[in-house]
Amino acid sequence: MLPAADATRKPAPARVRLRPTMQSDLPFVLSIERDPANLPFITPWERTQHEAAIRFPDFRHFIVEGGDDLAAVGFLILIGCKSPNQSLELKRMVVQSKGEGYGRAALRVAKKVAFDDLGAHRFWLDVKHHNLRAKALYDSEGFVVEGTLRECVRGAEGFDSLIVMSLLQAEFGARRAQGLELPA
Template identity: 50%
Template sequence: MLSNVPVSFASLQFRRTAEEDLEFVLTTEQHPANTPFIISWTPEQHRETIHSSDKLHLLVETQDGRPVGYLILAGLTSPNRCIELVRITIADQGRGYGKASIRFVQNHAFKHLKAHRLWLDVKEHNARAKQLYESSGFKTEGTLRECVRTNGGYESLIVMSMLEREYEEHGGE
């Protein structure tokens, strides 16, 4: 899994999210640049995830320990070896932190968690994230049409995934 000691990858560090990090997580999640693209959670949902044996809630930091985002993986105990990237939210955008975080997730899922499949869903209108996932080797599987109720009506989610062999073919690190 991942210890409480930060793991360095590319120009970032990844460590388990602690209770004292929740203010940063919630502020990042509720930032106007992020709210159109994610389904916000309560502090209790984040706390439950932090302490779950089936999920991994990680803080993304610069090498000097400045938090720049967070991510959540689920399905760690799946007998099918399917890991879900539940969320990746970057506060300091436009610096390559999202791309480096995706590379970390792929590496961690396939090399350390021994996943067969890594999957995610992304809101249909989130073109920037879709492009990042596609350029990272994820394939579109389909659309969950109008499955998320919002103040403006309903939104669709696109399901994307990558298989272990595709990760290797894509130049897995």
């Protein structure tokens, strides 16, 4: 008989890496973006929008690979990579398998890319007000609520509000000093 799991022990972080999205990845991207489990929380793009994001220098479109075999488990998009204001947006992050730690691990890698590789001063995002799981993740990863864009996006059942959140470079540095972020 195996011993019971220690409820206070946190699971090991999921293993993920980000790799640039290729045209051949777009069927996967579109399939998880249009998955009924994800649709209430995002505004899906057309294929041509994803194609443009792959090519446009101000964007970074990544496939999230995870697990021991580093299979595709999701994707994320960064916008503002060439911004003179050093304000970078996490435009979209969609993970296929929920609750396995891939979203948190991918977000940590995205923060490292934003601040260390792309020189961001501010890393921001918006999240639909009813996406409580994502909101809790962003809260726990140091993002601060800046405000709410009330009823600004048309959804299936009316208009949705967006909560705007951000993390500043100094806040990221403080979290890193506490061991809460990936090392430089």
